[in-house]
Structures are given as structure tokens and as C-alpha cells.
Amino acid sequence: MSQIPSIPKGTRDHGPDAMAKREYIFSTIKTVFQRYGYMPLETPAMELLTTLTGKYGDEGDRLLFKVLNSGDFLEGATDEMLAGRDLGGIARVACEKGLRYDLTVPFARFVVQHRDEIAFPFKRYQVQPVWRADRPQKGRYREFYQCDVDVIGSDSLMNEAELVQIMDDVFEKLGIRTRLLINNRKILAGIAEVAGCPGKLTEMTAAIDKLEKIGREKVGEELRERGVSRAAAERIDAFLGVPGDNRTVLYTLGKALQESETGMKGIAELEEVMDLAGATGMEVKVEPTLARGLSYYTGAIFEVKALDAEIGSVTGGGRYDDLTGIFGMPGVSGVGISFGADRIFDVMERLQLFPRESITATRFLFANFGAKETRACMSLVRQLREKGCNAEMYPDAVKIKKQMAYADKKGIPFVVMLGEREMTNGTVVVKTMATGEQREMPADEFMNS
């Protein structure tokens, strides 16, 4: 009993300071989503394992947290399964539910389940935790929040353009300088075509996706290992370092992909998205090698990086044409992006971008000098709260030093003192914690300041 309790590895408590900062990020993001007509959705933490299994590959299936059935969870297990310790078989009969692994599959499940009630195009955002039984390591958790925004049931490139504007708005409001990398799956398909290996699109994108990590030469080797011919690999290599600004890159790509109808369509789509999005505060860079893990996306591909912190991407997404197909509702196109809350938090923490208001919730602490003073204070505190100000009263008449330490630890900027003398004078003493300065003023004046 006297052992200090703890929490499962890879999970976290979010105390008051972290929570205030997280709420600041989430509410900034949600407000932007709402400006664009996106509406909130929440799905249950547990989904049926029939919904989750097989959607994330074998590795993903292994990382699903499974929830034990209530009651006789071995009801469906045969004696052979038990005697043979058939883990897969036993888990299958003992668990019908699992914790959600991402927000995308539950979203697809929701759309298919409620297809008759939904107003399409369906614009939804979802900010909820997900769970993965990953090996915990620095910056990787077993429980973390995803912030997804998707529109489903519309082919219009206006949606892509608005998502660009949304990324621009979010990072401008958060004060993070960013670069948006933008590509189109059709450009990747065009490259594979003109390189002479249209059947190797998946292998090609898997290889060039590593460009930043392993460099151009190693990508060439990887292409060869994945069965791309030497000639094709050389032609692909020419696309890995297209120099110049966006106009030059698009011009170069246009010439190189002339023979590929798909490739030219990709370029045209990309240009239209940038045109519709208009000028943005963030740097936008056309990046023909951007793939973001391939097979999923069918059109636009997005990735946002913070300029002032090396931390990988803080947002990513793209267009997919068959999200709901896995649940038997084919041919519904959608496009969406996901904001990485933990990384955004880390960037803002490192660059000290959290505004003061987002950190300090309480503005005034009223010191406690005893029963009589408390009554006078409580009336003032109540009036402040009615005016929309966050104020608290220290509940016990302990030593003033202890009360000051409390204000200090909680980051409360002002301590108000109303002792017997001040009650007689109709004044209060206000101490500014940052400077230690104390000022006496009429209570009225304080209340109206």
C-alpha cells in the first residue's frame, strides 16, 4: 500500500500547466476548423475488432490494444487452443473490442454506418486520443491525441485549397513559422511512367520517401533492391533534385512529364490548388518526391514542417479515393489532414510561443487572514468572477508566506491582501508577484481597474 502508485508505460498525466497549453492548441485549431464549416465528431474509444483488424497491416494489428470480454471470456476457446497456448486464437475469442488506433478508420466506419443521415459533402473534425501498443520511446507514446479534419463526398479541388488555408491559419495563429510541402500522387505516377516502370509505383515511392533521411545515392540503391531497373532508377534520380522555385520546378516537371497524361493531370491539379488557395503566410514548396507512405493517397499530398525546430512534420495529409471501400461503400472521395498535437506542443515549448494568458488561469489570489476578513474577501472575489475574471481565495488562514508560495507555484500574478487595517480603511493591498512591489489602493478603484 505504501508503494508509490504509477501509470502504464508510454502513457502520461497532463497536469494543469500542460493542460492549459494543450487546450490552447486544441481550441486554436478547432476554432479555425469551425471557420471553414467543419463540424465536430467523437467516436467511442472502443471499436469492434472486426472494424479495426486488417486496416493497418500486420504490424498495425499487432499494435492494437485488445479489451477482454466481460464474463466468461474463454467461452469460445476450445481445450486445444488453451492446451496449445494458441495466442492468436484465444485473443480472437476472448476479445471482441479494441481501442481505436487512429481517427481515420472510425471516421470511415461512422460515414458508412450513418450514410443515410449525413449531409454530404461531410466536413468533420475530430480531436481525440488514440492508442498504440508501440515500444515506448522518447517522443513516442502509447496514448496520444490526433487532430483530424476531413471532407468526404466531394472531388472539388476547392477542398484541397481550403485545407491549405486552414494549415496557414492554424500556424499563423499559433505563431509557428512553417513550410508546406505539396505534391500529387499523379505526379509520382507520372514519374514512374516516364521512367519506364509504371508497375513499380509503390516500390518507387517507398524508396524516394526516404530521400531526406538516407540521401540520393542510397535511394538509387534502394530502388535497385526493390526491383527497379538501372535505367529506370537513373531516370527517377533526375527528379530527386529538381532545383529552383515553384515556377521553375513546375516548368521542369511539365517538360519531363509531357508524355504522361497522368503526370500532366497531377501538375494541373497542383497548380489549381495553389491558385485557389491564394497567397499564404507560410512558405509553400512544390516537392515532387513527397510521398508520405504512399498507397493511401490518390491526389494531393501535404506535409508541414516547422522552420525553427528540427522535429519532423507537424501536419500531413492528402486526398484518398476509397476510404469507405473497406466497409463496403466504394467510390467516395475525400481529402483530409492531421495535426500532430504532441509535436506542435514541443515546438511551441522550445520556441516559447505559448502566450502568458494560456499558461496562467488565475489572475488574483486573495490572501486569507481569518474568518472576518474572509467574508469581506469573498464578496469581492464573487464580484470579480461575475465580471469574468478568474480569482481565488486561499481557503485557510495559514502563514502568509505559505500563501505566497502557493501563488508562486501556481503562477498567479497578483496577490490581494485585505487585513483588518485595510477593512477599516476601505482599501486593499495588491502585490505584483513578478516584482514584489506592493501597492495600497481603495477597494473600489481595484475593483474597477
Place this chain on the structure above:
Amino acid sequence: MSQIPSIPKGTRDHGPDAMAKREYIFSTIKTVFQRYGYMPLETPAMELLTTLTGKYGDEGDRLLFKVLNSGDFLEGATDEMLAGRDLGGIARVACEKGLRYDLTVPFARFVVQHRDEIAFPFKRYQVQPVWRADRPQKGRYREFYQCDVDVIGSDSLMNEAELVQIMDDVFEKLGIRTRLLINNRKILAGIAEVAGCPGKLTEMTAAIDKLEKIGREKVGEELRERGVSRAAAERIDAFLGVPGDNRTVLYTLGKALQESETGMKGIAELEEVMDLAGATGMEVKVEPTLARGLSYYTGAIFEVKALDAEIGSVTGGGRYDDLTGIFGMPGVSGVGISFGADRIFDVMERLQLFPRESITATRFLFANFGAKETRACMSLVRQLREKGCNAEMYPDAVKIKKQMAYADKKGIPFVVMLGEREMTNGTVVVKTMATGEQREMPADEFMNS
């Protein structure tokens, strides 16, 4: 594959309309909490089963959702356990984690784990889902939100008084007329004393807790069944229907409990809490039989009922003196209340108390008449968004009837039309969906309205 997917029984999706209303409730409650200096806390969905087990009684232990260990979950299981289908033993070795059952035990665990970093008195609120493997039934779910607010590490009755003010503020802001029932565990102890059965406090409170449900006579029978003597049961009965307003009730109680020091202390505490809380908008009623499931509380006991909907209590709580004792940190007193989000939602839905703004997120839908018009619209939409207005543009140039149906289904109050003619004239046509009325006006005027 073509079977329509679904979700685990007892869980729910919260679509856009429900979410908007839920967010309205949560943000109202959180804002009030912050006014009083309470700070947010979030704990992981999964806790170690060593933290959860044994804290909610045998029935509670059965209702815990257990999460299967990753990897070889049968590693610790003996062949005998498996052959004998020892469910309890296997679950113990196969699952080290469970989903949280309430917010109180994780809060206690957090306080003990972080005792050295926390500024006491620690005022926290927590709004998160909890999970219980209860038999699903109308109004009872396996996943539901709790909204808890607690202060721990202070004996001051000022805390109780502020919680009364918090309940008053929350329900006033939500527009729900309520009655607060208030009691004190010490009054219950006093009743048991003067009735001559001080050792039967638990049995007595369990019986009189049912007063409203089963009536006075049946409570008498139940007292007898629980081993309370006939004479004591008769003396207890006199407390079950103390008539009159709060002053009269307190006066009657004061006379009846004169011989019980504990009882008199309870009355004094209750009077001080009401005095410190001051006038409230909600009806406050002293209810000497209010017990709320007994053994947990040591001082004040609160319960709030909605006046205009029969739905049980919408909030409840009280003072407890040894919450963290279960984790080896005894003697820390706290007081807290829990708002029932689902019931509050139901009351507001029934009484139609949700303000229009809380339901409709998007104010303007811009109709789509084609590529050229879209560009003109996007510029207007962007300006509106910059002004803080939620506006969206229909993404595809489909039949106007379909676009109107979308606005209708989504509850968007105004549709803005900007066709070729309006572009030439520099005007827009604004249609009010509720009345069908259409008005043409200069685009400038619209933007500044």
C-alpha cells in the same frame, strides 16, 4: 464486407449536432471552474489494474474493462490455470491494465504520485470519459463523460461554500432551474447516536437513502431488517419527515440532536457553508436524510435536482477525509462534486434550453455556380472568416436545389448567391433559410453587415 459496420453495445458516436451541444455544456462548466481557480487535469484512459482493483467493491471490480497485455499474454499462466479455465487467475496474469472506471481514483493516484510537485490545496477539474462494463440500458452507457471538480488538502468550509456557488453559477448559465439538497454526514451520525444505534450508521443511511423511492413505511421495515431495534427505528422515523423551511428544519434538528456533539457540529458546519455561500439563485434545501450512498463522505453532502424534469440528480458530491489513504497517503481531506453530463444534456434537450448559437456552427453557405464565381466567392468567404465568422462555400457546382438541401440539413441559416449577374452588378443575393426570403444587396454592404 458489405455488412454495415457498428460499434460496441453501450457506446455512442456523437455526431455534429450532439457534439456542438456537448461542447456548449462542457465549456460552460469549465469556464465556471476556472473562475474559481480550478485547473484542468487529464489522466490516461488506461490505469494499472493494481491502481483500480479493490477500490469500487466486488461489483465494481467485475465492471472494470481489462486490456490484454501485448505479446505473450499467457506467459504468467500455468498449465493448471488454463486446463481449469481459471478466469480470475488468467485475467490477472493476462491483463495488467484496465480502463478507468471513474475520475476519483485516478485523481487520488495522481495526487499521491506527484505529491512533491503539487501546490496544495490542489484545485483541479477533470472532464473525461470513463468506462464500465455495465449491462447497457436506457440512459446507461458503457462509455460516458464525468465532469469532476475537487479541492484536496484543505479543511476550510469555504471550499464547500464555493462549490455551492459553482453549482449555482453553472445551472444559472445553462438556464436549468434546480434545487440543491444539502446535508452533513455528521448530522446522520448524530441521528444514529440519539436514536441509540451509533454502531448502525452505515445500515441506517443505506435504508434512509431509499426514502424517496420506497417511502417512509418501507424504510422502517428496511431498518428493522438491517438489525436496527424497533425503538431506534421509531426514533429515526421522526427525522424522515421534518417539515418546514430550512430555518425550521435546522431548529428542529438542533433540538433533537442536542445530546450529540457530532450532530451539533454537523448542524454548525452546514449553517456556516450556507452562510458563506450567500444568496444563490437556486433553491437550497436542508435535507437531513440525504446520504448519497454513505461511507465515502465525512462532512458535507450535496445533491442537485432539476426542477422541471424528472431525471434523478444532475450533480452530487461531498467531503471525504481519506481519499488518498488507499494509496498510502493518509489524512488528506478533500471536497468535490461531479456534474452528470448525460443527464444535463437530456434535461436541456427536453426543455429546449440549448441556445441557437450552440447548435449552428456555420452562419453562411456560399452557393457554387462554377469556376469563375467560385474564385469571387472564395475571396469573400476568406474575408468573412478573418472577421471571425463561420462561413463555407459549397465545393461542387451541382444543382442549386441540392446545395439548398445541404444548407437545410446542416442548419445553416443563410445561403449567399453570387452568380454571373451579381458579379456584374457587384451584388450578392442572401436567402434566409427559415423564411425563404431572398434579398439582393451590394456586396460591400453584405460584408459590413
